[in-house]
Amino acid sequence: MACPLCGGEQSGASWLGTTYYRGREFPYVECTSCGTLYCAPMPDASVLAEMYGPDYTQEGGTAGHVENPKEPGRVVEWLARLAPGTFVDYGCGQGELLIEAQRNGWQAVGVEFSEEVARAVAARTGAQVFTRAHEQADFPTADVLHIGDVIEHLTRLDEQMQEILRLIKPGGLLLAQGPLEANTSLFTSVLATARRLRPTRRTEMAPYHVLLATARGQREFFRRFYLEEIEYTLREVAWPAPSGLALADLGRPRAVGLFALRRCSQALSALRPRVWGNRYFYVGRKPN
Numbered sequence: 001m002a003c004p005l006c007g008g009e010q011s012g013a014s015w016l017g018t019t020y021y022r023g024r025e026f027p028y029v030e031c032t033s034c035g036t037l038y039c040a041p042m043p044d045a046s047v048l049a050e051m052y053g054p055d056y057t058q059e060g061g062t063a064g065h066v067e068n069p070k071e072p073g074r075v076v077e078w079l080a081r082l083a084p085g086t087f088v089d090y091g092c093g094q095g096e097l098l099i100e101a102q103r104n105g106w107q108a109v110g111v112e113f114s115e116e117v118a119r120a121v122a123a124r125t126g127a128q129v130f131t132r133a134h135e136q137a138d139f140p141t142a143d144v145l146h147i148g149d150v151i152e153h154l155t156r157l158d159e160q161m162q163e164i165l166r167l168i169k170p171g172g173l174l175l176a177q178g179p180l181e182a183n184t185s186l187f188t189s190v191l192a193t194a195r196r197l198r199p200t201r202r203t204e205m206a207p208y209h210v211l212l213a214t215a216r217g218q219r220e221f222f223r224r225f226y227l228e229e230i231e232y233t234l235r236e237v238a239w240p241a242p243s244g245l246a247l248a249d250l251g252r253p254r255a256v257g258l259f260a261l262r263r264c265s266q267a268l269s270a271l272r273p274r275v276w277g278n279r280y281f282y283v284g285r286k287p288n
């Protein structure tokens with residue numbers, strides 16, 4: 001199986017190794033060209049149905065204050081800078097960006113995986129919200145399409161990205177953001193080393209993120225789809241470490257350790273902002 005991001009054919013064992021979810025094994029390999037870790041083989045339809053079923057909740061249960069790492073503000077800044085047209089939020093969640101886009105004079109359209117969520121968001125925001133966008137003949141194509149924290153969940157990435165790009169007008173913009181969980185940072189290195197020192201430790205983890213991307217792999221991915229890069233920036237956020245500590249956390253060495261490690265890591269990454277960090281924000285133009 002080729003690397004879903006850069007398309008490289010060669011891979012080897014990764015520091016994450018094999019994870020387990022409900023008795024099934026999910027091995028993660030490391031791409032030799034770009035360093036991205038990916039699940040090979042990818043979870044199949046039955047595993048996806050199980051994972052994203054009624055029990056699905058966004059990651060939680062971490063100690064301390066875990067901030068939401070997304071940057072809706074940067075999307076809104078882009079919308080405010082451009083002449084209003086059609087804005088599509090692919091993976092619109094609760095629809096916060098749809099409301100902001102409408103406020104800036106844009107026609108806002110959402111795409112959401114769950115029909116129940118789609119209906120509720122449409123009713124609340126007044127925006128059209130689709131579930132299977134690429135199959136709808138009446139889908140309003142986008143001048144600007146935003147995809148935030150979605151790519152790392154996609155198991156047929158080449159095919160699914162082509163479907164997503166078809167929703168953008170020629171010359172339109174793609175705004176994308178998401179985690180770079182295998183990119184260079186002190187935090188990731190310590191995590192990987194700790195993992196290598198305890199190779200027999202069994203990790204129980206649902207394969208929600210089928211990709212742990214590097215900046216290089218993520219950037220190459222957009223290039224492979226002939227998008228013209230306008231912006232590609234990195235930063236390091238606390239997630240999944242806590243962004244602050246409460247008094248009660250001081251008795252929890254793991255929370256304190258992660259918090260301190262992230263602070264050091266952020267300080268180091270700030271020295272090389274073009275290469276180090278754990279999140280990206282990308283803007284690219286679809287060719288005419």
Ligand SMILES: [Zn+2]
Binds near residue numbers: 005008031217
């Ligand atoms: Zn790769």
